[in-house]
Amino acid sequence: xxxxxxxxxxxxxxxxxxxxxxxxxxxxxxxxxxxxxxxxxxxxxxxxxxxxxxxxxxxxxxxxxxxxxxxxxxxxxxxxxxxxxxxxxxxxxxxxxxxxxxxxxxxxxxxxxxxxxxxxxxxxxxxxxxxxxxxxxxxxxxxxxxxxxxxxxxxxxxxxxxxxxxxxxxxxxxxxxxxxxxxxxxxxxxxxxxxxxxxxxxxxxxxxxxxxxxxxxxxxxxxxxxxxxxxxxxxxxxxxxxxxxxxxxxxxxxxxxxxxx
Numbered sequence: 001x002x003x004x005x006x007x008x009x010x011x012x013x014x015x016x017x018x019x020x021x022x023x024x025x026x027x028x029x030x031x032x033x034x035x036x037x038x039x040x041x042x043x044x045x046x047x048x049x050x051x052x053x054x055x056x057x058x059x060x061x062x063x064x065x066x067x068x069x070x071x072x073x074x075x076x077x078x079x080x081x082x083x084x085x086x087x088x089x090x091x092x093x094x095x096x097x098x099x100x101x102x103x104x105x106x107x108x109x110x111x112x113x114x115x116x117x118x119x120x121x122x123x124x125x126x127x128x129x130x131x132x133x134x135x136x137x138x139x140x141x142x143x144x145x146x147x148x149x150x151x152x153x154x155x156x157x158x159x160x161x162x163x164x165x166x167x168x169x170x171x172x173x174x175x176x177x178x179x180x181x182x183x184x185x186x187x188x189x190x191x192x193x194x195x196x197x198x199x200x201x202x203x204x205x206x207x208x209x210x211x212x213x214x215x216x217x218x219x220x221x222x223x224x225x226x227x228x229x230x231x232x233x234x235x236x237x238x239x240x241x242x243x244x245x246x247x248x249x250x251x252x253x254x255x256x257x258x259x260x261x
Contacts, residue, residue, distance in 0.1 A: 018056035019044035092121030112219030143192035
């Protein structure tokens with residue numbers, strides 16, 4: 001069933017917006033579905049439509065053509081496209097095109113810009129994947145420990161970590177429920193193979209990021225002022241030290257709680 005959102009002039013005094021949970025009775029729209037109205041602020045509905053076309057209350061499919069002009073509809077579509085992941089792919093792809101075109105046309109400045117864009121795009125993707133990568137490393141370490149010396153407690157911890165990804169969970173689930181220890185180890189081995197592939201992809205992306213960043217710096221050092229290159233090298237060096245310290249000295253949960261407090 002599909003319903004239309006329309007301007008709402010009469011609403012109950014004790015109503016609550018399905019998004020902001022507010023009760024201001026200004027600029028309110030509503031739809032009639034399942035025998036009752038579900039009012040919502042028009043501004044809240046505009047934000048909500050960026051993520052879903054369903055009503056936040058009854059989850060029915062809704063249409064907003066009668067209350068939103070074309071400009072607002074375009075804003076919704078643009079917001080859905082301009083996600084962080086899409087921007088990362090766009091920056092990396094644009095950098096690849098620029099660097100290839102510049103290498104063919106012998107334009108070193110444009111090539112440096114292209115390499116820099118590629119390095120930035122991949123670096124942002126690696127930052128977003130950092131929490132997941134840390135979990136993958138923990139899963140890989142547990143798999144190695146279980147395969148070298150079986151432990152029911154470690155297998156339970158491995159199952160808990162594998163639940164963070166449906167892919168890992170599906171690889172481990174059919175085997176971990178079997179009574180035969182060899183079959184359980186077979187499932188752990190399958191999980192370890194998948195984890196090692198993901199870690200290999202992460203390493204390749206890191207090498208790709210570093211290579212394109214170094215290429216951009218070399219080009220910048222030759223065609224840009226020396227102070228700019230020195231500043232870039234200092235920034236990258238500080239970032240590498242910070243990243244290394246986080247990998248070798250991870251923050252514990254108690255430290256995170258103390259920082260938050």
